[in-house]
Amino acid sequence: xxxxxxxxxxxxxxxxxxxxxxxxxxxxxxxxxxxxxxxxxxxxxxxxxxxxxxxxxxxxxxxxxxxxxxxxxxxxxxxxxxxxxxxxxxxxxxxxxxxxxxxxxxxxxxxxxxxxxxxxxxxxxxxxxxxxxxxxxxxxxxxxxxxxxxxxxxxxxxxxxxx
Amino acid sequence: xxxxxxxxxxxxxxxxxxxxxxxxxxxxxxxxxxxxxxxxxxxxxxxxxxxxxxxxxxxxxxxxxxxxxxxxxxxxxxxxxxxxxxxxxxxxxxxxxxxxxxxxxxxxxxxxxxxxxxxxxxxxxxxxxxxxxxxxxxxxxxxxxxxxxxxxxxxxxxxxxxxxxxxxxxxxxxxxxxxxxxxxxxxxxxxxxxxxxxxxxxxxxxxxxxxxxxxxxxxxxxxxxxxxxxxxxxxxxxxxxxxxxxxxxxxxxxxxxxxxxxxxxxxxxxxxxxxxxxxxxxxxxxxxxxxxxxxxxxxxxxxxxxxxxxxxxxxxxxxxxxxxxxxxxxxxxxxxxxxxxxxxxxxxxxxxxxxxxxxxxxxxxxxxxxxxxxxxxxxxxxxxxxxxxxxxxxxxxxxxxxxxxxxxxxxxxxxxxxxxxxxxxxxxxxxxxxxxxxxxxxxxxxxxxxxxxxxxxxxxxxxxxxxxxxxxxxxxxxxxxxxxxxxxxxxxxxxxxxxxxxxxxxxxxxxxxxxxxxxxxxxxxxxxxxxxxxxxxxxxxxxxxxxxxxxxxxxxxxxxxxxxxxxxxxxxxxxxxxx
Ligand SMILES: Cc1ncc(C[n+]2csc(CCOP(=O)(O)OP(=O)(O)O)c2C)c(N)n1
Ligand SMILES: [Mg+2]
Numbered sequence: 212x213x214x215x216x217x218x219x220x221x222x223x224x225x226x227x228x229x230x231x232x233x234x235x236x237x238x239x240x241x242x243x244x245x246x247x248x249x250x251x252x253x254x255x256x257x258x259x260x261x262x263x264x265x266x267x268x269x270x271x272x273x274x275x276x277x278x279x280x281x282x283x284x285x286x287x288x289x290x291x292x293x294x295x296x297x298x299x300x301x302x303x304x305x306x307x308x309x310x311x312x313x314x315x316x317x318x319x320x321x322x323x324x325x326x327x328x329x330x331x332x333x334x335x336x337x338x339x340x341x342x343x344x345x346x347x348x349x350x351x352x353x354x355x356x357x358x359x360x361x362x363x364x365x366x367x368x369x370x371x372x373x374x
Numbered sequence: 375x376x377x378x379x380x381x382x383x384x385x386x387x388x389x390x391x392x393x394x395x396x397x398x399x400x401x402x403x404x405x406x407x408x409x410x411x412x413x414x415x416x417x418x419x420x421x422x423x424x425x426x427x428x429x430x431x432x433x434x435x436x437x438x439x440x441x442x443x444x445x446x447x448x449x450x451x452x453x454x455x456x457x458x459x460x461x462x463x464x465x466x467x468x469x470x471x472x473x474x475x476x477x478x479x480x481x482x483x484x485x486x487x488x489x490x491x492x493x494x495x496x497x498x499x500x501x502x503x504x505x506x507x508x509x510x511x512x513x514x515x516x517x518x519x520x521x522x523x524x525x526x527x528x529x530x531x532x533x534x535x536x537x538x539x540x541x542x543x544x545x546x547x548x549x550x551x552x553x554x555x556x557x558x559x560x561x562x563x564x565x566x567x568x569x570x571x572x573x574x575x576x577x578x579x580x581x582x583x584x585x586x587x588x589x590x591x592x593x594x595x596x597x598x599x600x601x602x603x604x605x606x607x608x609x610x611x612x613x614x615x616x617x618x619x620x621x622x623x624x625x626x627x628x629x630x631x632x633x634x635x636x637x638x639x640x641x642x643x644x645x646x647x648x649x650x651x652x653x654x655x656x657x658x659x660x661x662x663x664x665x666x667x668x669x670x671x672x673x674x675x676x677x678x679x680x681x682x683x684x685x686x687x688x689x690x691x692x693x694x695x696x697x698x699x700x701x702x703x704x705x706x707x708x709x710x711x712x713x714x715x716x717x718x719x720x721x722x723x724x725x726x727x728x729x730x731x732x733x734x735x736x737x738x739x740x741x742x743x744x745x746x747x748x749x750x751x752x753x754x755x756x757x758x759x760x761x762x763x764x765x766x767x768x769x770x771x772x773x774x775x776x777x778x779x780x781x782x783x784x785x786x787x788x789x790x791x792x793x794x795x796x797x798x799x800x801x802x803x804x805x806x807x808x809x810x811x812x813x814x815x816x817x818x819x820x821x822x823x824x825x826x827x828x829x830x831x832x833x834x835x836x837x838x839x840x841x842x843x844x845x846x847x848x849x850x851x852x853x854x855x856x857x858x859x860x861x862x863x864x865x866x867x868x869x870x871x872x873x874x875x876x877x878x879x880x881x882x883x884x885x886x887x888x889x890x891x892x893x894x895x896x897x898x899x900x901x902x903x904x905x906x907x908x909x910x911x912x913x914x915x916x917x918x919x920x921x922x923x924x925x926x927x928x929x930x931x932x933x934x935x936x937x938x939x940x941x942x943x944x945x946x947x948x949x950x951x952x953x
Pocket of ligand 1: 766767768769770771793794795818819820821822823845847849850851852853
């Protein structure tokens with residue numbers, strides 16, 4: 212199965228998120244991640260959904276979503292033709308003092324991530340990047356001991372130039 | 375000029391503006407402000423005895439007339455009592471609007487007295503729903519609700535109105551236009567899809583018209599008849615489509631599905647093309663999906679794009695109003711046929727073989743007791759073809775579908791998708807209110823009847839003279855049939871003892887109806903005629919029937935349509951048929 216990113220424009224009304232998520236649970240579709248936020252138009256919100264389905268089922272997901280009265284538009288955003296960004300905050304243990312600190316700094320530099328809080332025993336790191344880069348960063352930080360991790364869903368936007 | 379009034383007055387004014395002429399309901403605290411203007415309104419309000427009855431009555435009204443049905447209830451238990459009919463109507467794509475009162479907006483979320491989150495509860499069982507907390511939003515919500523319920527694929531819309539919104543003063547304004555940016559009109563089929571469908575039809579030598587309830591919803595029976603006669607293909611009508619095409623027509627080969635005719639089921643199985651019109655490949659029709667109509671290409675005409683490919687791949691999807699679709703298919707198919715028209719003679723020879731060898735029939739009980747199928751068959755013969763029938767859910771429902779000839783749309787109303795016991799009596803009440811000059815028979819089971827019969831009181835008091843044919847087999851017959859076939863005749867909790875208690879004739883009498891009883895085959899006609907002669911009061915006829923009668927043919931749940939049985943342990947003799 213493949214992860215698809217759907218950008219769903221909805222009317223900014225109470226209960227819309229419940230309608231969308233209840234549709235997914237009722238029809239047995241698996242949401243991997245979901246993020247909601249405003250758009251440039253205050254009457255419209257955007258829900259970005261990562262869903263794990265096969266081609267035919269994806270069509271069903273889109274058609275069923277489209278039936279919701281408050282759903283204005285649905286666009287599938289393939290990774291190749293869109294900007295896709297995730298945000299994480301991750302707290303890593305600094306167990307072996309300076310030697311760990313140096314190694315972690317190297318990882319952060321390689322990924323362009325930055326530290327938002329630093330104590331004697333931990334570093335809190337923030338990163339905004341493509342989902343694959345986020346995944347790579349997490350796996351490189353894992354050996355040091357991840358104490359806490361919080362991760363947003365994907366937010367995405369089609370490219371202006373797609374060729 | 376905007377007129378000042380309360381939110382409650384604006385609600386009732388909005389319903390009037392939406393064209394509502396009747397509604398079914400029960401008042402209570404949260405909806406009470408709305409009942410004051412109802413007192414003066416030209417809308418007829420029928421006070422039911424249970425909110426479930428209000429919902430099914432609105433459904434019966436909508437099914438019989440094609441207009442949107444309306445029911446109204448208070449918050450909490452009033453609203454939750456509507457849940458079953460709301461789910462029922464939505465499953466069968468019935469246009470219905472349910473209005474509920476809600477606790478004051480300041481109390482929402484506090485577990486206030488009689489608070490239930492009915493918008494949340496009904497989200498998965500409505501086409502759309504609203505929670506209105508400000509009086510100014512009432513007219514727009516009502517206008518949108520009726521538009522959404524009636525247009526596209528019809529469905530149920532709930533409007534929950536907080537009590538303070540009903541009490542607030544507001545300037546009434548009926549919206550001039552409806553602006554729903556996310557609600558798309560799919561009624562016009564794409565011309566290319568029509569051409570593709572016509573081309574497939576012109577190549578098919580074993581086509582079948584698979585007709586669903588959408589044809590009735592779209593008022594497309596004339597176009598269907600024209601198309602069927604042009605193509606010359608066998609026509610099958612699903613449980614929701616009975617009456618969309620005349621049963622007496624030469625091209626009609628019966629109902630498909632679990633209790634369909636051998637000819638209907640088998641012609642779908644052997645077809646090379648399914649011309650699917652407003653049907654949705656329900657599991658009760660397809661049997662085991664992977665073995666359904668294995669050699670058939672599929673044209674799927676439906677107004678709901680989400681139905682395309684949901685259960686069965688469509689080779690040619692035609693998204694649109696099925697009436698427009700068929701109207702456009704007619705010239706397109708004619709043009710194709712002018713080039714070449716396939717010869718369906720060999721196909722008809724096969725279909726005719728199944729039809730004549732395996733007509734839907736029944737055995738008469740040897741002990742001289744009354745056969746339920748006979749009762750229903752006689753009822754259909756004695757009644758005129760305009761008669762509207764409703765049914766409950768169970769064996770009597772299947773027999774009512776099998777043994778009555780439906781010649782016209784909107785004469786057969788039943789709960790197809792949800793299979794709701796208790797549908798028949800309140801739906802008959804609603805149908806009779808919508809079509810007061812038409813005879814309405816509820817064909818009900820003794821089990822179903824005991825779920826909603828209190829609406830006969832409503833009928834008696836409000837001069838709604840429906841007739842009930844109670845097929846009393848003293849059991850939950852359909853469940854008992856499954857126990858006979860699949861649970862070694864272990865009849866766990868299906869015996870209702872309803873030839874002893876209740877005394878249905880007395881019960882009918884106590885509810886202000888005429889109660890009749892019939893126990894012998896020789897009394898059937900005269901009892902039906904006696905019931906027909908009563909036109910100013912509801913009538914209930916308790917037909918005491920043979921309890922071991924079973925519904926045949928049958929495709930057991932989850933098995934292939936190829937394994938259809940025509941009687942217990944008896945499959946059709948395929949070998950002697952050329953297939
Ligand atoms: C509300 C509800 N509860 C349970 C069922 C399951 N069920 C289906 S048919 C049936 C028996 C109906 O009995 P009756 O009304 O006497 O009809 P019969 O099959 O005997 O003709 C039952 C219990 C149902 N369909 N609906
Ligand atoms: Mg029964």
